[in-house]
Amino acid sequence: MKAKDTWAPVDPLGEALHFLRMSGTFYCRSELTAPWALALPPVSGCLAFHVVMTGRCQLEVAGAEPSTLQPGDLALVPHGEGHRLTSEPGVPAPRLDELRHEHVSERYAILHHGGGGAATSLVCGAVRFEHPAAQHLVKLLPKVIHVEASISPQLDWMQSTLRLMAAEAKALKPGGETVITRLADILVIQAIRSWIEQDPAAQTGWLGALQDQQIGRAITLIHRDPARDWTLASLAGEVAMSRSAFAARFTELVGEPAMQYLARWRMHVAVTWLKEESTGLGEMATRLGYQSEAAFSRAFKRFMGVPPGVVRRKGLEPSPPAE
Secondary structure (H helix, E strand, O other): OOOOOOOOOOOHHHHHHHOOOEEEEEEEEEEEEOOOEEEEOOOOOEEEEEEEEEOOEEEEEOOOOOEEEOOOOEEEEOOOOOEEEEOOOOOOOOEHHHOOOEEEEOOEEEEEEEOOOOEEEEEEEEEEEOOHHHHHHHHOOOOOEEEOOOOOOOHHHHHHHHHHHHHHHHHOOOOHHHHHHHHHHHHHHHHHHHHHHHOHHHHOHHHHHHOOHHHHHHHHHHHHOOOOOOOHHHHHHHOOOOHHHHHHHHHHHHOOOHHHHHHHHHHHHHHHHHHHOOOOHHHHHHHOOOOOHHHHHHHHHHHHOOOHHHHHHHOOOOOOOOO
C-alpha cells in the first residue's frame, strides 16, 4: 500500500493566509457626528482596519489617494502608518488616543465624538501578526486596501459578518471581544484575498512564486520544516525538477537563491521565538538545523544585523542589513 504523501495536496498561498492569525492590540467602536476627524498615530508592526457600519467617512494615508468609505466598506492600513479618518476634508483631527473613551475592557473601548451632525459608526482595530509568514506577506501589501461592499462578490456574507460584528460591539456580552476578534480575522483575510485576486502586483515576487505549482510547494516545504537539512538537490527532488532548473526558477520568481531564502526564513522564525519563548539559544539552533549555537548566532547576526541575545534581552525588532 502506497504511503500517504504528507505534503500533498499543497495550497501555498492558502497556507500563507492561514498564518494570518491576528493578536488584537486594541479595538474601538466609534459613534461619531459631523463634523469630526480622528488622527490615528503610527503603531509599529500593527495593521489597522476600519469597518463602516453606518454613515460614511474619508480615509487619508500619506502617499495614497484618499478613500471614501461607505456603509459596509472595509479598509486596511497594513504598515502601521499614521492616518486620518474624517467626515470631510479640512476638519481639525485630535489624536484618537488622546480622546476620552469608555473602556469596556483592557483592549476594547467605545468613543463618542463630533459636532452633533450626521452620524457615522465605525468599528476599528489595531492588530499584530506574529508568524513570520504573515509578516512576510503583510510587507508586500499596498499602503491601503479598500474593499467596497457595493462591488464585492462576497457582499452577502460580508454584510452578515458586519451585522454580527455590529451586534456584538453594541451589546458586548460575555465573550463578545473574542467574537469580534475572530470576525475581524475573517474580514482582514478576506480583504487581503480580494487584493491578491485583483491587483497585478500580487502576481509577482514572493506572492507570485507561492502561486507557482512547483516553487510554491518548495517554499511551503521550507516554511513547514526549516530545520531539515535542505539542499538544492533535495528541494528540487521534492518538486520533481532538475537541480539546475529549480535553482534558476526559484531565483527568478522569489528574487534570491533558494538556500539564501532558507537561511533568511530560519532567521525570521528565530526572531519570533526569541520574542515569544524562553528556549535557550543552543536548543533553538538545533530546532533550526544548525550544528552549534555559535553557527546559529553568526548566521543570525549576518542576516539580522544584531546578535540573537540582543533581540531577546531588549525586545528589539532587528533591521536586516542592506544587501
